[in-house]
Amino acid sequence: MQGETETRKPCLVLGVTGGVAAYKSADLASCLTKAGIDVDVVMTESACEFVTPMTYQTVTGRTVYTSLWKSWQSKPDHIALADRPDLILIAPATANTLAKYARGIADNLLLTTLLATSKPVWVAPAMNPKMWAHPATCENMEILKERGVRVLGPAEGRVACGDTGVGRMVEPGELFDEVRAFLLD
Numbered sequence: 034m035q036g037e038t039e040t041r042k043p044c045l046v047l048g049v050t051g052g053v054a055a056y057k058s059a060d061l062a063s064c065l066t067k068a069g070i071d072v073d074v075v076m077t078e079s080a081c082e083f084v085t086p087m088t089y090q091t092v093t094g095r096t097v098y099t100s101l102w103k104s105w106q107s108k109p110d111h112i113a114l115a116d117r118p119d120l121i122l123i124a125p126a127t128a129n130t131l132a133k134y135a136r137g138i139a140d141n142l143l144l145t146t147l148l149a150t151s152k153p154v155w156v157a158p159a160m161n162p163k164m165w166a167h168p169a170t171c172e173n174m175e176i177l178k179e180r181g182v183r184v185l186g187p188a189e190g191r192v193a194c195g196d197t198g199v200g201r202m203v204e205p206g207e208l209f210d211e212v213r214a215f216l217l218d
Contacts, residue, residue, distance in 0.1 A: 043216035044071040046118040048143045049089070051079020053193040054125035054159040054202035059084055061124060061205040063092035068213055071095065073114060075143045077130065101142045111142055115149035119216055123147075124185075125159030125202045128170050134182075135173035153215075155183040157208055162198025185211060 045065060049058050062072050074089040075098045086097035098110055123130065123143070130143065139145040147154060156177065164170060165187060178184060186203035 042069060042071050044073065044118040044120075045212060045216065046073045046075060046114050046121040046146065047089075048121065048123035048126075048130075048146075049074060049076045049080040049084070050123060050125055050127040050130040050143070051077055051082060052125040052127045052159045052202070053083060055080050055083040057202060057205050058124050059088050059092055061208055062089055064205065064209045065212060066093045068209075068217065070212070070216055073118065074098065075114060075146060077141050077143055079127075079129075098142055101145060111145035111149050114142075114146045115152070118150075118152055120153050120155065120212065121147065121150060122155045122157065122208070122212060124157035124208055126156040128158075128160045128164045128167075128173075131156065131158065131177065132169065132173050135176040153181075153183065155185055155211075157185045157203050158187045158200070159192075159202035160187070160200050161192055161194055162196055162200040165198075165200040 047058060047062055049055050062074060065072050072093045073095060074093060076086055081099060086099055089097045133144055134147055139148045174184060185208060187199055188201045188203050189199045190201040191197050192200050
C-alpha cells in the first residue's frame with residue numbers, strides 16, 4: 034500500500050573461520066534465517082576446508098562471501114558487509130583470526146570487514162584448551178575486550194583433538210538465543 038513503510042529485517046554477518054566447529058555454524062545460520070534474520074556469511078579460506086560455502090548458501094538463501102576479489106557490487110564487499118548488519122558474529126573464532134583482529138591485520142575479507150565496521154562485534158572462540166590458555170591468546174582477548182568486542186565462551190568440554198578443557202565453541206542454541214535477544218527482542 035502507498036504510504037506504508039517496509040520494515041527492514043535485522044541483519045547479521047556471520048564470520049566463519051577455519052575450525053572443526055564450522056559445521057555447528059551452519060545450524061546456527063539456519064536457525065537465525067528461520068527466525069527472520071538476514072544472515073550474510075563470510076568464510077575464510079580455511080573455513081572452506083571444513084564446510085563448503087554451498088552449505089551456508091542453502092540454509093540462508095543468500096550469497097556466501099569467501100574472497101576480497103570475487104563480487105564487488107556498488108562498493109567493495111568488505112565495506113558493504115561492514116555497513117549493512119546490525120551485528121557481526123564470528124563463530125567459530127580461531128586463535129589465528131582473533132590474533133589478527135587484535136593486531137589490525139586485514140589479509141582476508143572477514144578481517145577487512147571487521148576493521149571497516151562500527152557495528153557491534155561478538156566472537157565465539159573455538160580452539161584447543163592449550164591454545165586458549167596461551168599468554169598470546171589471553172593478551173589478544175584482553176585487547177579485543179577493551180575495544181568492546183563481546184566474547185561468548187568458550188565452553189568447557191571435549192574438543193575435536195580429544196583434549197578436554199576450556200576451548201570448545203559455545204553450542205549453536207546458546208549463540209542463537211543471544212543473537213535473537215539482541216536483534217529481535
